Structures are given as structure tokens and as C-alpha cells.
Amino acid sequence: MLTHQELLDAIPNCLDSTDFAGLGEKYEGKVRDVYVQNGRRILITTDRVSAFDRVLGLIPYKGQVLNQLSAWWFEQTADLARNHVISVPDPNVTIAHEAEPLPVEIVVRGYITGVTKTSLWYLYEQGERRPYGIQLPDALQKNDPLPEPIITPTTKAAKGGHDERLTEAEILEQKLVDADLWAEIRETAVSLFKRGQEIAVQAGLILVDTKYEMGLVNGRLTLIDEIHTPDSSRYWLANSSGNTMAGVPTEPENYDKEFMRKWYAAQGYRGDGTPPTMPPDLIAQIAARYLATYEKLTGTVFVPGAQPAVERILGNLTQRRGGAEG
Numbered sequence: 343m344l345t346h347q348e349l350l351d352a353i354p355n356c357l358d359s360t361d362f363a364g365l366g367e368k369y370e371g372k373v374r375d376v377y378v379q380n381g382r383r384i385l386i387t388t389d390r391v392s393a394f395d396r397v398l399g400l401i402p403y404k405g406q407v408l409n410q411l412s413a414w415w416f417e418q419t420a421d422l423a424r425n426h427v428i429s430v431p432d433p434n435v436t437i438a439h440e441a442e443p444l445p446v447e448i449v450v451r452g453y454i455t456g457v458t459k460t461s462l463w464y465l466y467e468q469g470e471r472r473p474y475g476i477q478l479p480d481a482l483q484k485n486d487p488l489p490e491p492i493i494t495p496t497t498k499a500a501k502g503g504h505d506e507r508l509t510e511a512e513i514l515e516q517k518l519v520d521a522d523l524w525a526e527i528r529e530t531a532v533s534l535f536k537r538g539q540e541i542a543v544q545a546g547l548i549l550v551d552t553k554y555e556m557g558l559v560n561g562r563l564t565l566i567d568e569i570h571t572p573d574s575s576r577y578w579l580a581n582s583s584g585n586t587m588a589g590v591p592t593e594p595e596n597y598d599k600e601f602m603r604k605w606y607a608a609q610g611y612r613g614d615g616t617p618p619t620m621p622p623d624l625i626a627q628i629a630a631r632y633l634a635t636y637e638k639l640t641g642t643v644f645v646p647g648a649q650p651a652v653e654r655i656l657g658n659l660t661q662r663r664g665g666a667e668g
Contacts, residue, residue: 343633343644344403349626352402352646356389357434362652372397373408373573378440382428385409385436386650391573391628393603394613399620399628401602403646404573406433407632412568414640418541422533425565426557431658433647441557441566445518446508448527449494450535451551454478455485455576457607460507462494475509485583485594491535493528526563527556538570542577545638547597550576572598572635597635602628 344352359375361368366379372392377384387405390397410433416425426438456463463484465473472478474494482488495513497506514521531554542549552575555567568574578594596604602620609618620628633644 343630343637344646346623346626346630349402349629349633350622352629353400353622353625355649356400356402357405357649358388358390358400360386360388360650362386362650362655364652365655374405381440383426383438383440384655385438387434387436387568391599391602393599393606394611396613396617398606398617399602399625401625401632402629403644404629404632406647407636407644408568408571408573409434409436411571411636411639412436412574415538415570416565419534419537419565419569422537423530423565424559424562426559429658432650432654434650435655437655437658438566439559439564441559441564443555443557443566444527445497446495446513446527447498448531448554448556449496449551450491450531450554451488451494452491452535452539453485453487453548453550454482455550460496474507475511491532491539493531523563530556530563534565534569538575541639543580545641546580547635547638548578548580548594550578550594552576570639572632576600577635597631597638599628601631 359370362377365377365384367377369376369378372395373390374388375386377386387409389400389402389404391399391401391404393399409430413427413430413436416427419425426441428437428439430436451462454462454466458464462473466478466482467484471480474492476492476494479489493510495508495510497508497518510524513519513524519527534554535549535552538549538552549570552570554565554569557564557566575598577597579597582595583592605620605624606612606617611617636644
């Protein structure tokens with residue numbers, strides 16, 4: 343893995359945004375720029391990191407890690423679900439089919455954890471035993487594994503807000519998706535999560551929970567966006583939590599963006615007003631977690647690539663790479 347000094351040296355060269363003439367109409371998301379061209383989406387992952395639904399920092403190589411790791415995960419799960427990838431011509435770039443996003447996002451949880459007011463642990467601690475309409479057993483403790491992975495669907499929250507809590511019954515009553523499609527979504531999401539858990543265990547990590555975004559391409563269910571990255575999933579280092587000598591449970595060690603969010607919370611910042619400035623040493627530590635997650639999962643050493651160039655992207659628009667066919 344890159345050294346701490348190499349990560350420090352890379353901070354000034356973080357990719358904040360792009361402006362490529364010739365790639366089509368641009369839409370700027372929280373962590374990527376999206377260009378639309380001839381029914382295709384050109385996703386350019388930047389080094390921006392969002393926490394508390396705000397863009398709060400730049401982490402060197404984060405974009406390349408997310409782009410390449412997500413492409414790797416699509417290959418590991420190609421037998422379980424279609425995806426939107428056409429090609430990955432650049433360390434930062436995915437060319438994808440333009441999809442019709444579904445109004446429901448799928449969060450699959452294998453552990454009871456979290457601190458926000460919509461988190462499973464917060465609701466359970468408040469005495470709710472049927473959060474999201476799902477019956478949970480008594481006597482669970484924070485960070486305990488759940489008997490089986492559960493799905494807590496949401497709709498996309500407005501900026502600055504929390505995702506809306508939904509039950510399966512509400513999804514069907516509101517006709518967000520029909521019953522047959524929802525059954526396919528559920529089966530696909532649980533299968534993906536279990537595959538993710540299996541691979542994470544082999545890598546010395548725990549896949550705690552994750553969010554899947556799905557859409558329709560030519561009427562068929564398709565994975566869109568990214569999957570099982572340190573931004574879309576929560577990873578713990580295996581065996582990093584338990585009881586101390588004093589009998590006080592220790593918190594698991596995060597190998598995802600929660601590591602950054604916890605630092606902000608420790609400074610008293612939870613999303614309102616001006617965030618504190620992250621010191622360079624912390625930025626390098628966060629980058630190291632992203633790189634370590636990539637290397638543990640893929641079993642390969644991360645090698646930085648060149649930043650995106652419009653010539654390479656345009657030259658690869660016709661290449662195909664796995665995933666959904668048009």
C-alpha cells in the first residue's frame with residue numbers, strides 16, 4: 343500500500359470536479375460528475391467525500407478506489423444480478439447504460455448498529471421492536487449480528503434530510519414498485535449481500551450493511567451506481583470489537599467513510615454550519631482505510647492511475663465490459 347507520506351503528497355492533486363467539453367450535458371452529484379451522451383452515462387468519480395449529506399472533504403485516490411472496486415464487485419456478482427456497466431476505460435471512469443432509476447433504494451443490514459435517528463440501533467434502543475415493519479428479537483445489543491440480513495427500504499432524501507423510512511407494505515400501497523418487481527428486488531438484494539459478506543470474511547472484514555440502487559434498462563432490473571465500496575457500505579475490521587478487560591464493549595474499527603464521520607462528530611459537528619477543517623494527517627489516514635479496503639477485498643495492490651482524460655473516454659465509448667446489454 344502507498345505510504346503515509348505518499349498519501350500526504352497526493353492531497354494537493356485530489357480530483358474535485360471535471361469540465362470536459364464534448365462529453366455531453368453534465369450533472370454534478372455529491373461524489374461524482376455525470377455526463378449524458380447518446381443514451382449512455384459517463385460516470386466520473388471524484389475524490390469528494392460526503393458525510394452528514396454534505397460534501398466535506400477531498401480524500402486522495404478515493405475516486406479511483408470507488409470506481410475500480412465497484413467494477414470488481416460487479417464482476418464478482420455478475421451471476422446474481424445484471425449491472426449497468428458498458429466499459430471502465432479509465433481509473434476514474436465508468437461508461438454505463440442510461441437507466442430508469444427506481445424510486446426505492448434498498449438497504450440490507452446484517453448487524454444492528456448506527457447513531458442517526460433512522461438507524462436500526464437508535465430505533466431499537468428507543469423500544470421499537472418492529473422498525474421498518476420487521477420483527478426483531480429482544481435482548482439485542484449494539485453491533486450484534488442479526489439472525490438474518492434484513493431489508494430496510496428508503497426513498498432518496500432531500501439534501502440535508504434523512505432517508506424516508508418505508509415498510510414493504512407501504513412500498514406496495516404507494517405503488518412505488520409492483521409486487522412482482524419488489525419480490526425480484528428483495529431476492530436480488532439479499533443474494534448480493536450474502537455474497538458480499540462471504541467475500542468480506544475471506545478478506546478479514548465484516549460487511550455490516552450496504553445500500554443498493556437499482557433501475558430498469560430496457561424494462562429489466564439492473565444494478566446502477568456503485569456497490570460494496572467504502573462509501574456505499576459499512577465495513578468493520580474483523581475481530582476489532584468485543585469486551586475490554588474492564589468489561590466495556592469496544593467499538594468496531596471502521597474501514598469505510600464512517601471513520602471520517604466519527605471524527606467530525608467528535609469535534610461536535612453533525613452537519614450544520616461550517617465543518618471543521620480536516621488536518622492532513624487525518625486525510626491521509628482516511629485515504630489509507632479506503633486503499634486498505636480495496637487491497638483486502640481484491641487481493642491486489644492499489645496502483646494509482648492517471649486522472650481522467652477526455653481523449654481516453656471518447657476513444658473507449660464503444661468498448662464493452664460485462665454487465666447489462668442494451
